[in-house]
Amino acid sequence: MMHSTDARADDAFSADLLRGHTDTIVLATLRRGDRYGFEIYKAIRDATGGAHEIKEATLYATYRRLSHDGLVEAYWGDESQGGRRKYYRITDAGRAVYRRNVAAWVATRDVIDALLDEPGPRTPTSTKGTDS
Incomplete structure (x- = not known):
């Protein structure tokens, strides 16, 4: 049984791990596709089934940084759709940075997976033998 302090530690660790990947x-x-600020927040929350949310203040700082670095472009939406919203679109430079960051994440994940792998079968479908 997981104690509430264990659950909080797990949540904090997960949030810390994800925080470095906000961009x-x-x-x-x-x-x-292009989205406005709060729409991005909702997409992230919904993609995790509500298990992870990035604070709006963190996201808006991220939007400013990504815009400043030329990785996204901001523009004002059509006011006929309600209130005036600032939309963001990814640039070619942003796509290139995204691909590099994903490649770095995959390489890091592979190293961590290898380092955390315990000897012996891990799943019922594993073909690994036991160590002798």
Whole structure:
């Protein structure tokens, strides 16, 4: 049984691990199409079934940084759709950074997976033998 302090430690660790990837997460969301700020927040929350949310203040700082670095472009939407919203679109430079960040994540994940792999079968479908 997991104690509540264990659950909080797991949540904090997951949030810390994800925090360093906020730019990549936002760029991934924008690869699917232009979105306004709160729409990006909802897409991230919904993609995790509500298990992870990035604070709006963190996201808006990320939008400013990505815009400043030329990885996204901001523009004002059509006011006929309601309130005036600032939309973001990924640039070619943003796509290139996204691809590099994903490649770095995959390489890092592979190293961590290898380092954390315990000897012996891990799943019922594993073909690994036991160590002798």
